[in-house]
Amino acid sequence: MDLDPVFLSRVQFAWVIAWHILLPAFTVGLAAFIAVLEGLNFFTGRQVYLRISMFWIKIFSISFGMGVVTGIVMPFQFGTNWSRYADATANVLSPLFAYEGLTAFFLEAAFLGVLLFGRKLVPRWAHFVAALMVALGTLFSSFWILSANSWMQTPAGYEIIDGRFFPTDWLQVVFNPSFPFRLAHTVVAFFITTGFVVMGVGAYLMRRDRFAEEGRVMLSMTLWLLTVLVPLQIFIGDQHGLNTREHQPAKLAAIEARWETGRRVPITLFAIPDEKAETNYFSIDVPLLGSLILTHEIDGEVKGLKDFPVDQRPPVAIPFFAFRIMVGCGLVMLAVVLLGGWLRWRDRPGLVHRALKTVAMVMTLIACASAFGYVMAVMQLPAKITQFFLSLSHNADVILMMINVLLLVLGC
Numbered sequence: 001m002d003l004d005p006v007f008l009s010r011v012q013f014a015w016v017i018a019w020h021i022l023l024p025a026f027t028v029g030l031a032a033f034i035a036v037l038e039g040l041n042f043f044t045g046r047q048v049y050l051r052i053s054m055f056w057i058k059i060f061s062i063s064f065g066m067g068v069v070t071g072i073v074m075p076f077q078f079g080t081n082w083s084r085y086a087d088a089t090a091n092v093l094s095p096l097f098a099y100e101g102l103t104a105f106f107l108e109a110a111f112l113g114v115l116l117f118g119r120k121l122v123p124r125w126a127h128f129v130a131a132l133m134v135a136l137g138t139l140f141s142s143f144w145i146l147s148a149n150s151w152m153q154t155p156a157g158y159e160i161i162d163g164r165f166f167p168t169d170w171l172q173v174v175f176n177p178s179f180p181f182r183l184a185h186t187v188v189a190f191f192i193t194t195g196f197v198v199m200g201v202g203a204y205l206m207r208r209d210r211f212a213e214e215g216r217v218m219l220s221m222t223l224w225l226l227t228v229l230v231p232l233q234i235f236i237g238d239q240h241g242l243n244t245r246e247h248q249p250a251k252l253a254a255i256e257a258r259w260e261t262g263r264r265v266p267i268t269l270f271a272i273p274d275e276k277a278e279t280n281y282f283s284i285d286v287p288l289l290g291s292l293i294l295t296h297e298i299d300g301e302v303k304g305l306k307d308f309p310v311d312q313r314p315p316v317a318i319p320f321f322a323f324r325i326m327v328g329c330g331l332v333m334l335a336v337v338l339l340g341g342w343l344r345w346r347d348r349p350g351l352v353h354r355a356l357k358t359v360a361m362v363m364t365l366i367a368c369a370s371a372f373g374y375v376m377a378v379m380q381l382p383a384k385i386t387q388f389f390l391s392l393s394h395n396a397d398v399i400l401m402m403i404n405v406l407l408l409v410l411g412c
Contacts, residue, residue, distance in 0.1 A: 009081035016073055023067035028142055028187065029194025030060050031135040034115075036221075038131040042124055052214050053131075054119075056198075061116055089165050092158060092173060096148040104141035107133055142187055150179035154247045177247045181240040188233045195222040195229065196333065223344070226337045234330065238293075245294055249303040254314040255323045256290065260304040265290040270324070273316040278306060 037053035040046065075097065078086045086093075114122060114130035122130075157172025158165045167173050199222040205215030244252045252258075257273040257280050258265065266285035273280050291300040305313050 013074075013077050013081055016070065016077065020067065020070040020074065023063050023070065024138075024142070025190050025193045026197060027060060027063045027067055028138040028190040029192075030056060030063070030197075031131075031138045032191065033194055033198060034060060035128075035131040035135040038128045042128045048213055048217055051211075052218060055214070057116065064112070088163060089152075092151065092155075092165050092167050093148050095167075096144055096151070096174070100141055100144035104137045104144065107140065108137035111137070139187070142190070143183065146183045146186055147174050147176070147179050150182045151176045153251075154178040178240075178243055181236070181243045185233070185236045185240050188229055188236060192226065192229050192233060192333065195226045198222045199226070223337070223340045226333075227341055230330070230334050230337050234334070237330075241294060242296070245302075250305065250308045250312065251314055251319070252294065253303055253305045253308075254316045255319045256294070256302070257316055257320045258290070258302055258304045259306055261301065261307050262304070263291060263299050263301050264288055265294075265302045267293060271320070273320055275313075275316050 034053055034056055037049045037056070041049035041053065111130040111133040114127065115134050118130065119127055151173060154177040155165075156176040157167055157169035159168050160166070198218050202215040202218030202222065205211045206219065241252070244255075257268055257271055259278050259280070264287075266287045267289035268280065269284045269286060271280035271283035288298055291302060292298055294300065294302050305316070
């Protein structure tokens with residue numbers, strides 16, 4: 001592996017943005033949750049909502065501040081790490097980032113102080129409005145950042161003059177082909193992330209029998225929310241996949257490690273992709289399911305990576321494993337939500353109390369799976385592990401036995 005400047009720049013940027021995205025993923029949803037709590041307290045007068053809101057506002061202020069600090073670094077990295085790219089796309093991307101500042105940052109700067117310090121200084125309705133404006137500001141921020149991110153992947157409404165991008169239609173730039181799907185998918189993911197964090201805290205409080213009323217309200221509110229959002233997220237993800245197939249077929253082929261174009265293709269549950277040999281090792285496939293999921297037709301055609309020049313193909317191992325980790329975590333979340341709904345429907349308080357510990361453990365597993373999946377992707381561990389096992393044996397049964405032994409040793 002050559003430590004060339006491009007690779008080092010990618011590692012540095014990935015490290016910063018990986019830490020940064022954890023904070024908006026939490027604070028965007030938390031701002032909306034606080035606004036709902038403030039509204040419930042304003043209209044019902046129940047003090048439990050006030051106590052929960054005051055608790056989460058403290059956590060929100062710290063997370064929001066850290067999100068700003070880590071986010072400030074990234075615009076500088078655009079100029080230092082990707083100077084040629086920043087110069088070529090400045091006429092399109094710079095206004096999009098500026099719009100975020102003019103809408104989201106100004107709105108949040110105006111009302112965040114009222115939310116944090118103005119509870120006793122302004123009327124109750126004004127404090128509720130401040131919470132709404134902060135939540136709206138976080139959504140504005142998501143809107144503009146995801147618009148810029150989507151334009152980088154599915155550019156539209158531009159022309160190239162002397163090697164530079166110039167906008168020709170701002171509506172096409174902002175609402176580029178992948179933007180609506182990416183915005184919906186990401187914002188719902190933010191709300192789900194916050195929901196599981198709040199649910200985990202509520203479960204912890206109930207298990208400890210401390211602030212049990214607050215914990216019960218948190219658990220109940222977020223469980224109802226997640227019962228709707230988790231299935232909705234699966235549907236949005238499916239629609240996003242159809243959009244990716246239409247506008248980014250090479251990316252979809254990499255996600256599925258699909259090398260040959262074909263119809264009635266299987267879905268690959270697991271494999272070890274080899275980009276040099278243009279094949280997969282130890283593949284576990286389910287017949288026909290690939291075409292059905294990716295095209296919604298049994299006989300649907302899915303393009304393979306061999307249809308694209310080698311220098312225009314995305315990396316395969318990183319998106320292949322990252323996508324499966326993401327889907328696996330999503331299915332675990334769905335199982336937790338369904339379990340919670342079933343226990344509530346059956347009205348089994350004893351089982352609910354015992355399940356709280358399971359819920360907390362599942363949340364930890366989801367966090368560990370996501371973090372380890374990211375480390376695997378960035379550090380190219382899949383390729384290294386593959387090379388190690390293949391150096392010991394080329395027999396599939398022996399390989400699987402060694403993997404099982406390794407997992408047992410690790411305690412999995």
